[in-house]
Structures are given as structure tokens and as C-alpha cells.
Amino acid sequence: MINYILNKAFYALLTLFGVVTVIFFLFNVLPGDPAQMMLGQNEDNEQIAAVKAKYGFDKPLSTQYLYYLNDVSPISFHSTNSEDYTFLSEGKYSAMSLFTLGNTTTVIKSPFLRESFTKQGKKVSQVIGETLPNTAVLAVSAIAIAIILGIIFGIISALYKDKWIDKTIQVFSTLGMSVPSFFSAILFAWFFGFVLHEYTNLEMTGSLYELDDFGEQTHIKWKNLILPAIVLGIRPLAVVIQLMRNSLLEVFNQDYIRTARAKGLSEFQIIKKHAVKNALNPVVTAISGWFASMLAGAVFVEYIFGWNGLGKEIVNALNTLDLPVIMGSVLVIALLFIIINIVVDIIYGWLDPKVKLE
Structure with missing residues (x-):
């Protein structure tokens, strides 16, 4: 385990070095003078x-x-010359000599x-910290929706293979994977936040923290999380359903499942104690990739719903050519990708003891 973490840390440093190099030269060849951007109209x-x-x-x-x-x-x-x-x-940053x-x-x-x-x-x-x-x-909310509903509908789809309920779930999951997130965001914001606002009490736009009518206090509005979390979770939900269904069908054909049925275990017990854990391996791998990509791919969803997150900040920085914010955000996202992948590899090894972390 220690050797595995050290190897991963070494490759993580190489990856981050590559990311830093790419983003620096990519964004520093853009037209425009950074000094003029910082001074605005008063230069x-x-x-x-x-x-x-x-x-x-x-x-x-x-x-x-x-x-x-x-x-x-x-x-x-650092130089000792103040020039x-x-x-x-x-005040630049804290450091230990x-x-x-x-x-x-x-x-x-x-x-x-x-x-x-x-x-x-x-x-x-x-x-970035804000x-x-x-x-x-x-x-996290979007991936939680995808995991919970995806596993449930994947199990239902596998249990009722080729029945009408299985075909219905497959149609909706395929549709969910096909529709772009920005289109789903526009559609959900208009339909649930405008057309059905009287019944849903949901807004078309809004962030987690909002000022009151007097502009004095900040309140958490959890209802503003509902629509963007659902929209962001639609595509991974569809993927989890498909993976869970196919993996579970494969597990159902294993000898130990037949043995469990021969012993008289109920279908619920077989799924709970034997099938689900072994069917989760491809799901965990897919979820890790989706969760990491969500941190970077929430750009359009955040912008459309007015969610004050890193994605919306990146869009604003691109519009104003605020290069340090863009570069810093990309670097942080790359670091999160690496951390999440390491954690998922460890979880994968726990789920499947046959997988050795080396």
C-alpha cells in the first residue's frame, strides 16, 4: 500500500508538472497585455x-x-533583493525559511x-476557496442522486430483463446520456422554474447562499440546489443504470449465485449479500470519472442556473481574460482528478480483493 501511494504521488507530480506547463504556455500566448487588464481604463x-x-x-x-x-x-x-x-x-504568502x-x-x-x-x-x-x-x-449532490437512483433502477432493470419496465428504463437512460447538459439545464430551468413555478416553488436561477431582501444577511437556500443537481446528475445516472444492469446480469450467471438460490435464499438476500457488491466494481470506476469531471464540467450548469461555483467563475474569468484565475482553477481541478483517482483505486481494491495495489 505504501509503495502504491508513493508511486502514485510520483506520477501525480509529473502530471501536475505537465498541466502547469501546458496551461502556462497555452494562456500566455493569448492576445492582450496582462498589465493593461489589471489597470483597466486608468493606465x-x-x-x-x-x-x-x-x-x-x-x-x-x-x-x-x-x-x-x-x-x-x-x-x-526567493531573492533577498526587494526589486x-x-x-x-x-503579506504575499506565509513561508517557512x-x-x-x-x-x-x-x-x-x-x-x-x-x-x-x-x-x-x-x-x-x-x-477558488470561495x-x-x-x-x-x-x-456531491448530483453524484449521490446518480448513485442511489442508478443502483436502484439498475437492479430493477436486471431483475425484469427484457420486460416493459426494463425497456422503459433503458429508453430513458439512453435519452439521459444523449441530451447535452446545457440543453437539459435550460429545459429544466424553464419548465420547473418558470412554467411550474406555482407548484414547485423553484426558481430559474439561484445559488446556495443568497442575501435577504435588505441585503444584510446571507441565508442558505437548499431548494436552489434541486434543479442543478438533478440536471448535473442525469448523465452519470444513465451510465450507472446501464453499468449496474449489465454487471448484475453477468453476476447472476455466476456459480455462487446458483448455489445461493439452491440453498433457498430469497432474491432480495442474494442481491443484498452476494450480487450487489460484486457488481459495483465497474460502477465505482465510472462514478470516479464522473465525479471528477463534474468539478470541471459543471461550467454550463452553474452558469445557466446562476450557481456561484468554480464553473461559473471560470466562465467569468474567460470573458474578462483573467488568466491567473483560469490557470489556478485548471490546476486545482487537475489535482482533484488525481486525488479522486487514487482514492477510487483504493476503494476498488477493497471491493475486489483479487485486485492488488502496486
Whole structure:
């Protein structure tokens, strides 16, 4: 287990290095001057020059790349010269000094994702910290809907194979996989939030936290979670139904299931004690991929429903070319992908003892 985690950690670092490299060069070849974006309409030549010197925009792209690696790395090197970009100024971030060699100090720190171009110097880590929990709540709710309903309908579909109820479930699951999330979001928002608003009491748009009518206090509105969670959970729900049905049908043909039936166990006992756990392996693998992708793929759903999550923040950052927010968000999502995959591999090994983690 320890060797497995160490190997995964090594490959995770390589993956993150690749992600950092790709997103840096991808977004830094876009047209536009970052210094002008940060200053807005009030810039002059002196201010632009000062901002470029402060953030290292006046350096060659290769040097800026090394600066960015230094910022996001937990172990980084900083100049003792206050005029250099790498100077560890007070308030930039907390760091623990390891040693100083000449004019360079080596420190341990939390990754620095820089500051937003459009939010008056607000740190990207703060922006992500304020929006990621909302996306996590939405993703967990959506995957919970997909898991619970998907397993239930998958079992029903397998038990009534080729009957009308099985065919009906298959039609709806196929339809759920075929319809794009943004179209489902528009349809659900209009139908349940507008047409049937009198009966559902649901809004077309709204986030988890909303201000009251006086703008003084923030309240949690759980009802705003219902529609986006259902829409985001439709596609993984359809996948879980299909996988659970097919996996369960395969398990039903195993010898130990026949033995259990020969012993007189009821169908409910067979499913509960023997069939479901063994049929969950492909489901767990699929769920892990869907859960990770939800953190990145909730962009359209959040934007349409006005859900103040990371996806909506990414859209806003793309519209304003707020590159640090975009790059930081992509990097965090990539890290979450890696963590989730490691956790799922461990769960997979627990479900199936024949799988060895190496």
C-alpha cells in the first residue's frame, strides 16, 4: 500500500508538472497585455511599466514560466533583493525559511496561484476557496442522486430483463446520456422554474447562499440546489443504470449465485449479500470519472442556473481574460482528478480483493 501511494504521488507530480506547463504556455500566448487588464481604463505608460516589473511581465516568456513554477511549487527560491520579482514581500504568502545561500533563500510554502487581474489584487486561492465548496456541494449532490437512483433502477432493470419496465428504463437512460447538459439545464430551468413555478416553488436561477431582501444577511437556500443537481446528475445516472444492469446480469450467471438460490435464499438476500457488491466494481470506476469531471464540467450548469461555483467563475474569468484565475482553477481541478483517482483505486481494491495495489 505504501509503495502504491508513493508511486502514485510520483506520477501525480509529473502530471501536475505537465498541466502547469501546458496551461502556462497555452494562456500566455493569448492576445492582450496582462498589465493593461489589471489597470483597466486608468493606465499610463509609467503604471504599465511598474506593473510589468512587479509581476515579471517584462521578462522573456521562459523566465516568466520559471517564475510561475516557483510560485506554485511548495519548495521555492526567493531573492533577498526587494526589486526582484521573487523577493518574498510581507503579506504575499506565509513561508517557512529553510536556508539562505548567497542572495537566495529557500522556503517551504503553500502554492501561490497569484492574484486576479480583475478583482483588485484578490488572491486566486481566495477566489477558488470561495467558489469551490459550492461546486463540491453541487457535484456531491448530483453524484449521490446518480448513485442511489442508478443502483436502484439498475437492479430493477436486471431483475425484469427484457420486460416493459426494463425497456422503459433503458429508453430513458439512453435519452439521459444523449441530451447535452446545457440543453437539459435550460429545459429544466424553464419548465420547473418558470412554467411550474406555482407548484414547485423553484426558481430559474439561484445559488446556495443568497442575501435577504435588505441585503444584510446571507441565508442558505437548499431548494436552489434541486434543479442543478438533478440536471448535473442525469448523465452519470444513465451510465450507472446501464453499468449496474449489465454487471448484475453477468453476476447472476455466476456459480455462487446458483448455489445461493439452491440453498433457498430469497432474491432480495442474494442481491443484498452476494450480487450487489460484486457488481459495483465497474460502477465505482465510472462514478470516479464522473465525479471528477463534474468539478470541471459543471461550467454550463452553474452558469445557466446562476450557481456561484468554480464553473461559473471560470466562465467569468474567460470573458474578462483573467488568466491567473483560469490557470489556478485548471490546476486545482487537475489535482482533484488525481486525488479522486487514487482514492477510487483504493476503494476498488477493497471491493475486489483479487485486485492488488502496486
